[in-house]
Amino acid sequence: MASDVSHDKRALRAELRERRRTRPAHVVDSANLGFTANLVELARELDARTIACYLSTSFEPDTREFLNWALADGRRVLLPIARQDGLLDWAEGDGETETEGLYGLPEPVGGILGPIAINDADLILIPASAVDTRGTRMGWGRGYFDRTLGSMEKCPPVFAVVFDDEVLDEVPREIHDAPVDGVVTPTKIIRFTR
Template identity: 85%
Template sequence: MATDRSTDKRALRAELRERRRTRPAHVVDAAELGFTENLVKIATETDARVISAYLSTSFEPNTRPFINWALADGRRVLLPIARQDGLLDWAEADGETETEGLYGLPEPAGGILGPIAINDADLIVIPASAVDGRGTRMGWGRGYFDRTLGSMENCPPVFAVVFDDEILDEVPREVHDAPVDGAVTPTRIIRFAR
């Protein structure tokens, strides 16, 4: 039943949010290098010239070192801007300019490219609260990335970024949940069969 899954997801998200909130700073700091190395490896392996990424919040794995690497390596990086209507606009990263967007989330301050800019991406890196072994990703409950991925005809590889203990045996799945091709943790890259 969808409402049961929805309730299960809310409870699991609350647990994961608390786990992230109480994760010791030295553990988060130590994980940053592993996240960056693994994201660089994926971008290099896929030869992604245009990368869709996101600006992490204070409780998410830090994506800024990866974004800065991509820009320094001459790659184009698209960052999401949340809209009231549930869609995502995109802007090019410059590695410096950020503003506070909808829901207090960090966003790029550059010119808006519109929702279809994501179609230029060769690789999509998205946030997640958890991922399971089937590639089911659970976000934070607003559905922005599920809508975006679900609307793409030719979706490039999609990787969710999570801590090692957020790879779960099972994540409650609803019809609208878009699966991911893989997950990046500080210690490994996991690819899912699709």
């Protein structure tokens, strides 16, 4: 059964990755404006003074304009740094200065704060390949955010950032998959009740 779920997740991730790869540039540009507006709205609504976010890759919804806004607005931004042991360290970032980290992912340049720095966050924004209408998040398969969220004693609101067509009726779920409180798309903010 578990291997069937893992297989289903791999197949769905491949489909979603290809969909993102072939999405027209003008559609992505328009979507990124919506992402920024909705992320700003969410941060203001929650009065999130410390925001844990991520530096988006070229195929993910762009978080950089939102990060620029957050920093200009005097908010503290924590960005993840992947470790070999499967945990995430965090660093305060400026949204611009970055280096290539583990797996070729963008990472902030700055003093490392360690895994427990995430406990200071008022809002956590995480990447996803898809989220279903019950709040089940499917990441990209390395489990970093699932481990991070699963280890937190008191977790602030967690929102995944995905395109509108990546909010699905159902995604395959395994026991370790951490749910999210909501999702931000280019056109809306969706909240889930748990």
